Amino acid sequence: MKRLSISLTAVFILTLCLFVSSYAKKPKEIVIPCIIDISGPYAPITAPAFSGFSDACEYVNQRGGIKGVPLKPLIRDCGGRVNVAVSHYMGFREMKPKPLTLFISVSAEGEALKQRIVEDNLVAMSVPGGTTIYPPANTFGLYPLYQDMFGGFMDWVVENWDFNKMGRNPRIAILTWDTTFGRAILTPEVDDYAKKKNIDIVDKVLFSVRDLDVTTQLIRIKMKKPDWVYTNIAVDGVAAIAKSAQGIRYDLKLGGCTVLDWSAIMLAGKLLNGTTLLYTFKSWDDVNDPGIKLLTKWFKEKKRKPTDRTLVYQLAWANVLTMQEVISKAVDKVGWDKLDGAAVKIQMEKLKDFSPLGLTYYSFSPRKHAPGKGYIAQIKDEKIIPITGWRELPDLRPAEHR
Template sequence: MKKWLFGTLAAAALVATAPVLAQDDTTLPDFIQHTACEVDLTGSEIPIQHFGDISGSYAFITQPLLAGLADAAAYFNARGGACGATLMQDNRDTGGDPGQTQAAYDYYSGLENPPDVILLYASGDAELLRDQLAEDQIPALISAGSVAGLYGEDGQTPGWIYASNPLYADQFGSFCRYVGANAEQFPDPVVGYISWPGAFGESAYTPEVMAYCAEQGVTILETPEYFPPSATDITTNVQNLVDAGANILYTNSLASGPFMVAKTIVDLGLEDSVQLAGVNWALDTSVGLLSRTVLGSDGLPAVNGIIGSLPFHWWSERELPGVA
């Protein structure tokens, strides 16, 4: 587990591609090894095809993703691309609308040359397209996903969607293991689950996770609280969980979600009695930037002290290749 000290807050990147080199240095670093090109692809393009919500509730996360893809493509293109071919983005904004997600998939899968691989953003999109991707035999990459999206309704059947970081349910279970192993810090842990409704927000709250957490000595309240990403007041949601005995609030939301929970904890004067925790996205830069508007009693942003999973390297790990 990582305890987030606001002074070390930084973005977590899906792929680290920016080594410590001068901007005009067009050589590749030693840790990137290329095989010899058998075909000269100079003059052609290789599209990175992806679609998802870049204008709705997930924009705080997905817009930096697009910027990161653009930076990565520019970096490699400046160093010869892929055997001379230029990397470029081809994407569509669905605004979080499942109908638009389906329309985007219909477009890409119906191309004369369908994608060899496609990039998705959200768990809900993965659940919607899981069977279609398998039927069309198009692999999809996603940063993380729900059990249903990756393994089907039975939770046991792998499909054509591959995630780059742990399942949200596994992250919640890992958090419970951490809490159970640190009894001095958490002597009588009772967790209230508070998140957004929908495939992403609800994906970590499963019977299997609750049973695993109980084995770790951690109680999960049986009634979760959900609030929409557009909510500006979640006092009742937080108070319901605290009144039910929660001394830890775990959120499987991102951007404004963890911020709203932290803000409400501060507003209700619960900083000394309630620990905030969350999924890896709760440690994203966007959460800290949003939290600058609300300071806790320590004078630091409300989210200071949040605990959560961090399955990425951190910007402070300067000794690692690719971390500037």
């Protein structure tokens, strides 16, 4: 019986070691698993990640991959359903060798997988809603926190507000989705920052991600006479606001962040002209920018559809190039035989203003797992045009995580 117990213990330890092991030697390829909404309500903005990962991995592989090892994207569609995302993840974790990284395109999925990612010693990059990023664990933001971007928008409002002339504070109403993503800006830190900046938040109104008409919500907001209506949503939700405002002849001034992108413009067109955005990636319409020129070249060569020209196509490139950077540095530090998620995480937390193709800026630390730079842009003639340079955004993560 004692020998049996020892044998079972040895088998358990061996199995555990196999599960958490690093690469035993230089691999033939490095797989980058991606959980993406290729279908479902977010698909117009997120589905282009499929093309983005294919193109970015090919670009990196043409230049030697990671120390001679090619990258291979492994993409799974969850259609906006968290249970499907978890199921795909369970398949990823059984791969041999186990993946080092994970890409997540929806906040609710990032929240659901956060602890599993820690347990399995992976590193993830995710959109940053809810508790996906904080408390800091093994997940890093693909762009700044939604509340930080809202704070940056408020900074710009105050910079352009004449308190003496107007004789009052600027007024902002919030109209956003009733989802993890949409509610991400409804935090005490945002309220406190608005008070600090002498901004009055006059209303907070939610609507369903399935709603295509928000006339009732806009009538309520209009009565509060806000100077700006700020929203933390994307695609169909943005179109619903723009079209409903037109229906009641409400000439609102709309504000948003980096997720209000070309997929929304394709749906709402000229109705979005005049919208002001806190942006964190280079605009596709900045045609003279070297990074945008490169992406446009790949777009043409690969005959990508116009609908692929969204933020998330750029996110895919940024993720692949960031993984190339940190995995390469991790190999330099520990070698292929000891390469694992922990080694990659250490290198992620050392990034300072890393700028993949100049598209965005990534700076992380053990306490800060979301980047913090952006700029102000406006939609003019259905194009997203920068109107300021890059700036540091206010840090509005929960105080206990600073």
